Amino acid sequence: MGRHGLSLPGLWAATALAFLSFTPSLLPRGVAYQGLVAGVVAAIGYGLGVLVTAVVRELGDRAVGVWSPRAWRVWWIWLGVGTVVSLIAGHVWHRQSSALVGLEPVSPWAVPLSPVVAVAVFALLLAVGRGLRGITRHTARWLERRTSARAARVISTGAVVVATALVFSGVLLDGIVATVDRSASVGDLLTPDGVTRPTTPLRSGSPESLVDWDELGREGRVFVGRGPTAEDITALTGEPAEEPVRIFAGVASAEDERERAELAAADLERAGGFERERLLVVTTTGTGWVEPSVATSFEYLADGDSAIVGMQYSHLPSPLSYWVDEERARDAGRALFDAVYARLAAIPAEDRPELYAFGESLGSFGGEAAFSGSGDMATRLDGALFVGPPRFNPLYRELLASRDPGSPEIEADYRDGETIRFTLDARRPAPPEDAPWSGSHILYFQHASDPVTWWSPDLILQRPDWLEEERGPDVSASMVWIPFVTFGQVSADLALGFGTPPGTGHIFSGRHAYAWDQVLGTNWPREQLDALSELTTRRSDP
Numbered sequence: 450m451g452r453h454g455l456s457l458p459g460l461w462a463a464t465a466l467a468f469l470s471f472t473p474s475l476l477p478r479g480v481a482y483q484g485l486v487a488g489v490v491a492a493i494g495y496g497l498g499v500l501v502t503a504v505v506r507e508l509g510d511r512a513v514g515v516w517s518p519r520a521w522r523v524w525w526i527w528l529g530v531g532t533v534v535s536l537i538a539g540h541v542w543h544r545q546s547s548a549l550v551g552l553e554p555v556s557p558w559a560v561p562l563s564p565v566v567a568v569a570v571f572a573l574l575l576a577v578g579r580g581l582r583g584i585t586r587h588t589a590r591w592l593e594r595r596t597s598a599r600a601a602r603v604i605s606t607g608a609v610v611v612a613t614a615l616v617f618s619g620v621l622l623d624g625i626v627a628t629v630d631r632s633a634s635v636g637d638l639l640t641p642d643g644v645t646r647p648t649t650p651l652r653s654g655s656p657e658s659l660v661d662w663d664e665l666g667r668e669g670r671v672f673v674g675r676g677p678t679a680e681d682i683t684a685l686t687g688e689p690a691e692e693p694v695r696i697f698a699g700v701a702s703a704e705d706e707r708e709r710a711e712l713a714a715a716d717l718e719r720a721g722g723f724e725r726e727r728l729l730v731v732t733t734t735g736t737g738w739v740e741p742s743v744a745t746s747f748e749y750l751a752d753g754d755s756a757i758v759g760m761q762y763s764h765l766p767s768p769l770s771y772w773v774d775e776e777r778a779r780d781a782g783r784a785l786f787d788a789v790y791a792r793l794a795a796i797p798a799e800d801r802p803e804l805y806a807f808g809e810s811l812g813s814f815g816g817e818a819a820f821s822g823s824g825d826m827a828t829r830l831d832g833a834l835f836v837g838p839p840r841f842n843p844l845y846r847e848l849l850a851s852r853d854p855g856s857p858e859i860e861a862d863y864r865d866g867e868t869i870r871f872t873l874d875a876r877r878p879a880p881p882e883d884a885p886w887s888g889s890h891i892l893y894f895q896h897a898s899d900p901v902t903w904w905s906p907d908l909i910l911q912r913p914d915w916l917e918e919e920r921g922p923d924v925s926a927s928m929v930w931i932p933f934v935t936f937g938q939v940s941a942d943l944a945l946g947f948g949t950p951p952g953t954g955h956i957f958s959g960r961h962a963y964a965w966d967q968v969l970g971t972n973w974p975r976e977q978l979d980a981l982s983e984l985t986t987r988r989s990d991p
Contacts, residue, residue: 485570486937654673660698673696676695709761726755732807762777816833879967906936
């Protein structure tokens, strides 16, 4: 041990992991955020170093040793040299990663801020850890009156670990979720400027609709209150177009997911949605948000002869909903598709519209949940587009695990692309380009730099296939897998994936036009698709 009771092996592990955290990840980080990541990783490394030392000492039944001044000097030299090398190399890698995703790199003069933030974060987490250690020791002393010293240490450590986990994953998380949910539900009462109640019977919330305007929620009102008219579509295509149908049900529209889905399906039927050429079932994300370029691109490519139906299942914003709304997303996806499909099945086959499904991010999880597997999906759908799928999607994970031998994980071939295909860039044909794409066109659209797709707890101790293969075009070739470190880096990247330019990270805005063109088989000229992409690229949040 040393001054302030610090463990030298723990400090060696802490600094080693902190230095490694400057290596490239999926997305470039700012200096303060890099410092945060380094501080957290250093705290994990310190804990591991202390743990290993304690285990070795316990197994050898040896007392705590005192490290010599020379050993401490060696560590201080390592700290100084390692910090300088990490900052320089890290900034070089940062500039490379920034160029790959189209972001401006940070100023080199700001780089020294990273270690300052890292030390502050490390000190804070160390203080929390020492507080927990104090509770553990106090508990152990109390238990020693009733059992052996070794048993008391084991029991007290286990009890504190379990209690801490329960507090953070239960009480604390539940409190955060409840607070955000209350705040978001109030936001659902607001309507953005420029969004007005539709007067056409082709939209939910209109006077003829079965769904009340005030119960649609903020994002529901945005969805039905905006979108192209027949005149807008004709202006781009030069062809006669129809007025698209948009149907939505909010959380306040019905008591539960099933009733809400039935209401949406009934309103779809009322609006004549089942009489259109193409029908799209959307599983939304978070607060019910439908990515504008998804809906608009679909409608333009269908010449307005389309209907889109979706529903809200949460008040929570997408980043938080991603973590806590899995069950609600799954139930909503199943309920809405089943309600729509039941009505569709009652229509003679020759009179049915083509049926499509869409889900982005957590919405892809809910969209997949409506089907028992890839065969069921191909049988009941004419096509589907799943964008930015999280790694925890069961069907997505199964498809990647069963991909054709030799195909990369980031852009897999599955059964020679007969029905299901994967693409990193929807502006080019989804591979395999030379294979026929018969039957249903089911497309998974993902980015190599998207942490939502590639994050997994497996990263802690297992090298993923996507880091054994050639890196994607928007990921640094210098990125390597490092136990614990890579998991921490990609976890940190999750907060950055929503702030990158379109075509990188978790931002697909504008690129949906190219993806839908492939799924629908419309084969628009490239110049026209480019114009539609430009029209639908979101410059700011709706």
